[in-house]
Amino acid sequence: MVTFEAIRSSRARIAIIGLGYVGLPLAAAFGRAVEVLGFDISAKKIAELKQGRDLTGEMSAADLAATRIDYTLDAARLREAQFFIVTVPTPIDSHNSPDLTPVIAASRTIGQNLSPGSIIVYESTVYPGVTEDVCVPILEKESGLRCGVDFKVGYSPERINPGDKVHTIDKITKVVSGQDEETLETVARVYEMVVQAGVHRAPSIKVAEAAKVIENTQRDLNIALMNELAIIFNKMGISTRDVLEAAGTKWNFLKFTPGLVGGHCIGVDPYYLTFKAEEIGYNPQVILAGRRINDSMGKYVAEMTVKKLIQADKAVKGCRVLVLGLTFKENVPDIRNSKVVDVVNELLEYGIDVLVHDPVASPEEAKHEYGIELADLETVGAVDAVILAVVHDAYRQRFTPAVLKGLCGDEGCGVVVDVKSLLAREAVEEEGLQYWSL
Numbered sequence: 039m040v041t042f043e044a045i046r047s048s049r050a051r052i053a054i055i056g057l058g059y060v061g062l063p064l065a066a067a068f069g070r071a072v073e074v075l076g077f078d079i080s081a082k083k084i085a086e087l088k089q090g091r092d093l094t095g096e097m098s099a100a101d102l103a104a105t106r107i108d109y110t111l112d113a114a115r116l117r118e119a120q121f122f123i124v125t126v127p128t129p130i131d132s133h134n135s136p137d138l139t140p141v142i143a144a145s146r147t148i149g150q151n152l153s154p155g156s157i158i159v160y161e162s163t164v165y166p167g168v169t170e171d172v173c174v175p176i177l178e179k180e181s182g183l184r185c186g187v188d189f190k191v192g193y194s195p196e197r198i199n200p201g202d203k204v205h206t207i208d209k210i211t212k213v214v215s216g217q218d219e220e221t222l223e224t225v226a227r228v229y230e231m232v233v234q235a236g237v238h239r240a241p242s243i244k245v246a247e248a249a250k251v252i253e254n255t256q257r258d259l260n261i262a263l264m265n266e267l268a269i270i271f272n273k274m275g276i277s278t279r280d281v282l283e284a285a286g287t288k289w290n291f292l293k294f295t296p297g298l299v300g301g302h303c304i305g306v307d308p309y310y311l312t313f314k315a316e317e318i319g320y321n322p323q324v325i326l327a328g329r330r331i332n333d334s335m336g337k338y339v340a341e342m343t344v345k346k347l348i349q350a351d352k353a354v355k356g357c358r359v360l361v362l363g364l365t366f367k368e369n370v371p372d373i374r375n376s377k378v379v380d381v382v383n384e385l386l387e388y389g390i391d392v393l394v395h396d397p398v399a400s401p402e403e404a405k406h407e408y409g410i411e412l413a414d415l416e417t418v419g420a421v422d423a424v425i426l427a428v429v430h431d432a433y434r435q436r437f438t439p440a441v442l443k444g445l446c447g448d449e450g451c452g453v454v455v456d457v458k459s460l461l462a463r464e465a466v467e468e469e470g471l472q473y474w475s476l
Contacts, residue, residue: 040224041224042224046231048072048073051072051119051120051121052121052122052123053077053121054123054125055123056078057077057078059302060162061126063206070105070232074107078111087107090103094200095201113147117151120156122148128140129375135309136310145176145177149176149179155188158191159192159193164310169192170191186218190218192216192225195247207233208235211233212233213238213240214239214246222239251308252311255307258305259324264295265297265299265332269338277463278459279459295459298336298377300366301366301367305375308329339381339457343453344385351451355388356389359392360413360423361392362433364378364379368428373407378427394411394413420446421445424437424442425455425457426454426461442466443470451470452471453474454473459475461473
């Protein structure tokens, strides 16, 4: 079986399969230690990376120039590698069930180009059992090799936080696992080459898989609690922000805030766990309750926007509402599973003219994924309401209460919906605007 010494001395090669938000930073980290083969099925992405451009914004041109990644579209070149790391996405379908299509396709591709003695490590988020029960049979079928004899597998959950320049790969403890002690040790030592924070050796692959899904499930539930509290406090006429600031003075209060929970992790991973739970005969209640709350928040924000428009004496049908931000989080161009889209769609059902702006999202992707034409702020004209949905840095200084007042024009009172409580209510209301926040 491939050894750490062979990898460290470049006698054996690492291949990263999938060069997105997770795979590219990982490939770059390894590429600073050894030469890495970077494989992706997107010709456009490979061409951009070869030109030193990463449209995800995770890596700068300087970052890419400082690493050794051999980018390729040619699956046959995977035969050059003996240590594979799979970092493809694992989304959910329209019924909130796991969509394993990318990880299955990656397993087939590796299997068709697998050499004896190789190790395959999966990083893609899955429910416990996928690596051994789903991926291994595919690898065996496509390669004609036997797992445990001709090749080995491991699992090391990704912990990339898109847009975070502080908690980078090297600074986050890496959970690693392998199907046996020998594999575990090799996998651990390979990751220790690039992870200064060290590794945690999980006792089994299933434990490592489970650890990943509960990390984001825990965050999802805590945010769901904040969202439910925001709904309650809104009915009571109490500022959620003021309540959280007061409660946060206690040393052990967990400082979560309400908001729209989208993206490819927190809004997705809990469904992987609940799918497996239901498969083994348990009906999860708390996790799905949190998901229901968080999945409903886009509709709730839209409904509150409509109520504020009515309070501002606006005729709702035909109102012009400007939504600032489309991506799933601030300063990241990723629009996958963005809950801002739920706000937009709900407003459209009221007959409202919705304009969407985002300084970091790709106009082509917005059009392709959601049919949304991104607006130009210079030509948007007067609007009846502004929804600050995603607090990009580009918005923080630009959209003062006075600027928002200018956007709303002089005809009657405009509405500001401040989803993440960026602005002070008093300052907005001093401009004669209606204000609401979660």
